[in-house]
Amino acid sequence: MKRVLIIGGGSGATFLANTLDRRQFETTVVSASVLHMFQPGLLYIAFKNAPAGITRAERRLLPRHVHFVQQDVTHVNLREHRVRTQAGMELTYDEVVLATGVQTAAARIPGLEEVNAQFGDYHSTIEQAQKVWRHLAEVRGGTIVIGQGAAICKCPPSPLEGVLLAEEFLRERGLKSRTKLVYFTPYPRPYAAEGINDIVAPILQARGIEVRTFFDLDRVDTANRTIYSIEGEQIPYDLALIVPPFIGAPITYEPAEVLDEDRLIITDKFSLRVKGVESAFAIGDATNLPTSKAGVGAHLEAKVVAQALAAKPARFDGRTHCPMDLAYGKGTFVIGSYAAPTVKYAPSRLNHWMKAAMARVYWISLRGWLDPLFDVYFRLTAPEKLAARKAHRLRPAA
Numbered sequence: 001m002k003r004v005l006i007i008g009g010g011s012g013a014t015f016l017a018n019t020l021d022r023r024q025f026e027t028t029v030v031s032a033s034v035l036h037m038f039q040p041g042l043l044y045i046a047f048k049n050a051p052a053g054i055t056r057a058e059r060r061l062l063p064r065h066v067h068f069v070q071q072d073v074t075h076v077n078l079r080e081h082r083v084r085t086q087a088g089m090e091l092t093y094d095e096v097v098l099a100t101g102v103q104t105a106a107a108r109i110p111g112l113e114e115v116n117a118q119f120g121d122y123h124s125t126i127e128q129a130q131k132v133w134r135h136l137a138e139v140r141g142g143t144i145v146i147g148q149g150a151a152i153c154k155c156p157p158s159p160l161e162g163v164l165l166a167e168e169f170l171r172e173r174g175l176k177s178r179t180k181l182v183y184f185t186p187y188p189r190p191y192a193a194e195g196i197n198d199i200v201a202p203i204l205q206a207r208g209i210e211v212r213t214f215f216d217l218d219r220v221d222t223a224n225r226t227i228y229s230i231e232g233e234q235i236p237y238d239l240a241l242i243v244p245p246f247i248g249a250p251i252t253y254e255p256a257e258v259l260d261e262d263r264l265i266i267t268d269k270f271s272l273r274v275k276g277v278e279s280a281f282a283i284g285d286a287t288n289l290p291t292s293k294a295g296v297g298a299h300l301e302a303k304v305v306a307q308a309l310a311a312k313p314a315r316f317d318g319r320t321h322c323p324m325d326l327a328y329g330k331g332t333f334v335i336g337s338y339a340a341p342t343v344k345y346a347p348s349r350l351n352h353w354m355k356a357a358m359a360r361v362y363w364i365s366l367r368g369w370l371d372p373l374f375d376v377y378f379r380l381t382a383p384e385k386l387a388a389r390k391a392h393r394l395r396p397a398a
């Protein structure tokens with residue numbers, strides 16, 4: 001029986017643990033937290049005052065035969081197959097899967113910790129997201145700035161979703177004429193991928209949201225309530241909601257070269273094996289894969305690793321399928337893969353409904369029970385297929 005150790009207890013880790021065959025593997029999940037959070041829920045706590053019940057006990061999301069250990073992993077020796085925790089526990093394995101996600105790193109930008117402590121953020125904790133809502137609910141006018149603090153972002157649509165939901169909120173409260181809404185991004189356009197940008201840029205313009213592109217966040221001067229870019233641009237604010245930079249978990253690896261400068265695990269984009277290491281895989285946000293950091297990606301990568309562990313052919317195609325809330329009950333999906341550029345996917349009420357439905361089915365999806373349905377849906381919405389269908393529609397009649 002092969003001993004598989006999964007480090008992390010989030011989307012990727014939990015789904016993988018549920019997928020591995022109990023007759024073939026002795027599976028252990030080690031996570032720093034006893035709780036599992038449905039992170040997309042933070043957006044709705046922050047901008048819609050949604051209920052805070054977005055966590056479940058990780059143990060209850062795992063099958064009984066899977067061992068669950070709540071420990072903070074501090075050292076992973078990939079050469080000797082040994083893992084050490086903060087409490088001094090030592091774990092060994094035959095195969096390890098690293099699924100430790102990313103964490104916010106506001107300290108990387110001067111003034112950002114302070115401004116996020118004041119106004120909250122919607123990428124870390126429930127308390128921080130509730131703080132965002134409290135400040136938003138107090139707005140009576142002035143300048144609200146929402147922005148992406150670094151290029152790497154957990155759930156790339158989420159900074160824009162924040163500004164779109166904030167605009168909807170201000171309009172509903174009759175505060176639009178007294179409030180200026182500014183969005184900043186380090187990218188050359190509001191959304192980095194062109195297909196989605198074609199949809200979002202006109203929406204931002206129509207809703208009167210000022211967009212500042214190429215804005216590389218340098219520092220926040222909280223005394224003067226001003227945000228500065230590296231290029232010397234300034235944005236004054238009354239309320240600032242800034243998505244912080246993200247970095248990998250504070251774990252020491254042997255060899256240390258498996259990590260990049262953001263502590264992301266250097267991972268082969270097809271096999272999902274950790275660079276230069278036998279018997280080690282990495283999935284989800286923790287990797288340096290050139291795909292969106294999204295739960296959907298973690299799920300699809302876990303499927304590939306499950307196949308590889310079972311010695312079956314396995315190759316990740318870079319598939320992304322991330323829902324994006326455009327506010328006013330409409331949504332789109334960010335759909336792409338390594339081979340296919342992001343599709344221009346028309347906004348609809350159905351897309352919005354599907355995003356909302358995910359909040360309900362998320363916990364069941366971790367069990368793998370919905371995968372036959374997902375498989376069909378993902379096949380029907382393969383980016384190559386969608387692009388071909390669109391090209392067919394656009395072809396002039398002979």
Ligand SMILES: Cc1cc2nc3c(=O)[nH]c(=O)nc-3n(C[C@H](O)[C@H](O)[C@H](O)COP(=O)(O)OP(=O)(O)OC[C@H]3O[C@@H](n4cnc5c(N)ncnc54)[C@H](O)[C@@H]3O)c2cc1C
Nearest residue numbers: 008009010011012032039073100101155284285294295296
């Ligand atoms: C506002 C917001 C909106 C989002 N919307 C969407 C969406 O609509 N669709 C979508 O697909 N995704 C969305 N996401 C992204 C999605 O939540 C993440 O991409 C997903 O959770 C990543 O899964 P993961 O398994 O890689 O990491 P995580 O789910 O973050 O899990 C990481 C796990 O590692 C554990 N861990 C960390 N460090 C250690 C350590 N040292 N020792 C032991 N355990 C450790 C943690 O306890 C945690 O259990 C959103 C995220 C946010 C914040």
